[in-house]
Amino acid sequence: MSITRRLVAAGLPLAALVPAAAHARPAPAFTAVDADGKTRSLSEFRGKTVVLEWVNEGCPYVKKHYSGNMQGLQQAARNDGVVWLTIASSAPGKQGYFDAPAAKTWMEAKGAQPTALLLDGDNKVATLYKAKTTPHMFVIDKTGAVVYEGAIDTIPTSKVEDLPKAKNLVAAALADVKAGRKVATPFETPYGCSVKYKDA
């Protein structure tokens, strides 16, 4: 007993070093219901590149990117066979909370084209991924490893006029993944409104 414990204790720091060295932390598995009432889980997309996008329709930073930038990115990604999951994690009563009809109305109005919009009002998926902002982006490769996390681009403002000047980091990560390269920028501090957690 005590020897096992000691071995485990000795091994822990090593285990912690592994993902740090490779920066390939496994994407936590999750299940959530989408705007069509269908239960989706990350595991059903194994073998495909997956993008996670945190959304809050009322957030000025989300509005900035839904001026056309985000829709374009979604379309381009899906044309390349990438799965795009938009996740609404605002808790009920908070800004950006979606029930199924509200989510569909909003997607229609914006012309949003994700593979699915997941309803995460109980914050389960957001908690697993420690989602901080809207938008907060993740790119998960075919092996289920997070290869990019963070901001959508390099200019952290809510101004539409900054879009052309910024480098889109999700597009860059997807290009790297497609080309079989290591993702050049695997992290950038996410910016935007805070995710509206239920206890916030």
Next chain:
Amino acid sequence: MFLKRAVLALQTLLAATLLAGAAIAGPVVNSGHIESELVAQESGIAPGGTIYVALRQKIIPGWHTYWRNPGDAGEATRIAWTLPQGWTAGDMVWPTPQKAKLGPLLDYAYEGEVLIPVPISAPADAQVGTTISLTADVAYLVCEQVCVPEDAKLTLLLPVVAGAAGADPKWGPVIADVLAKAPKPAGLKAVFKLDGQSLKLAVTGGPLKGADMAGAYFFPYSPKVIEHAAEQVIDRGPEGLTLTLKPGYDFVGGGTPPAELQGVIATKGGAWEVTATAGEPPATAAGLGAPPAQTAPATGTSGGLVGALVFAFLGGLILNLMPCVFPVLSMKAASLAGHAHDAGKTRLQGLVFLLGVVATFLVLAGLLLAVRAGGAAVGWGFQLQSPLVIAGLALLMLLVALNMSGVCEIGTSVQNVGSGASAQGGATGAFFTGALAVVVAAPCTAPFMAGALGYALTQPAVISLAVFLALALGFAAPFVAVAFIPGLLKLLPRPGAWMDVLKKGLAFPMYGAALWLVWVFAQQSGPLSLAHLLAAGVLAAFGAWLYGLGQARRASGKPALVSILVALVSMGLAIAIATFGALHAAPPAATASAEAPTGPGLAAEVWSPEKVAELQAAGRPVLVDFTAAWCVTCQVNEKVALSGSKVADAFKAQNAVYLKADWTNRDPVIAKALAEFNRVGVPLYVIYPKNGGQPVILPQLLTEGLVIEAIEKAGA
């Protein structure tokens, strides 16, 4: 003549100032949630000079803007200046932000009114007498639950004057105050070190030495170096402090660890800019444990010194009634009853007893303070964490009990009371009774006392000693009162043969005390050492019996040297064996205590700060039992209130966990945890509610109903 000139000069100066005019702020811009304007520290600027112009924002209640590193979300306020040719604006001076918690996220924010000064420099060829216009395009995010990006175009007209213009009457002092309070370098030495999944930041020197560290916090300039929302664990040191931070992306996420860790270290007494470099944290930055909690939720010490003194006195009084003091109390009663017929001697006994109590308390307190000053995290009751002390006390108790049983009579017997020598012996006896009472009583910090002692140990030595003195006076008060108040004394029965019976009867609590100490020793030192101590006990008892025999022989005129010598040798041997046992202690594995409980009772798991955090994260209510084998109150509580099946059922129903922090042996982690609750001793019972709210401290004397009620509340 001189006066006239001076007045004239003053008038000229005044006229010049008026002519040049003061800085004129443009209109206040209200962008919806914030009113903004530019204000200047001085009423003008000299060619080649630099003054501060501040962005002043009045934020509507409940909303906030962001610091230079906004934290987990948000966006820092930005200023874009439009200045005439040759004019320049320096870096924004950011006041220390506040922490804004949003569920699992933490932002660094400003609320209410904020002034952000910026140094503005005029070119050397600026024309005196002209007025220039400064324009600032300010963009900011203002959030409550929702966020709104707003902006404001602000202007300020600033006269160019010859020489110093003088402070702006309205904003000069305000901006000066903001600048004075803004974090700046203070010659602090800062070192960081990544240690697995924790990042140590040690800051020493200058204003941090001896500062109040409660609530100390590191605001990093980079958003990538730490997990903002993680708790920053404070460890104080003689020269500064060490914060244990949760490293962020740059350290453990795959980023490039920075060469320098820059940010603001904020304390109650001020905030300073630090630039830490990688290295080994100095020993002087840690070791004194966490600062005492800012608010003691239970038995408060809010009354400061006077309150602490009163609580200490009351605590001392109540200490007389605690289970661990009972054996000593019985000794006191026996000793007092022995002198009940003689008021003068009784008073002397009372005084000397008081002296013994006070002296022992102060010696112990002084020792404790000295050890703590040396950097060790020890608390009250520390003396009982040494098996050597426990072994010594156990033997002492045994000898006292044997003495009371009449096996040996050290000094004079009760029958001889009255002679001068016996009065002397009685006085010495009273002194040591007092001393012994304190030594045994100390670990059982009674209610009231915990708060006072917690307060005492965070204060300068003189105040600490004053609190201990109050405690000693309270402890000795009942005995002294009986000795000095004739009315009370008369209530005691007159001496007689019954006293011998009483004395022999009261020997049994003493045997109990000795057994208890042996049991504690067994917990600390393991079975082999226990065998040593038991053997030592038998030897000591044998020695005592022989000594008594020798004394009896001598009293009847027979030679007694041999028996007394053998007695002394066996006593010495007993001490040697006990010492050997204590020094070769092999405490049983820590896991044993966790697996021990059987039957329907509550099963305890071993406590650690990480375990508490883990269980809280999992949404389970937690009861932490800070205990020690040498603390009788703890043992009584565990038996009476924590081992029943009803309590176990309540825990099961709430999915609650019972964690035990066993302080029987010295443990700096436990000492630190106690310090966080403003305590320096056990018992301490803390309940962490399942929703992650403030921990609740339970009283020091528990009942089943109380525990069940508290755990149900925590699980609700």
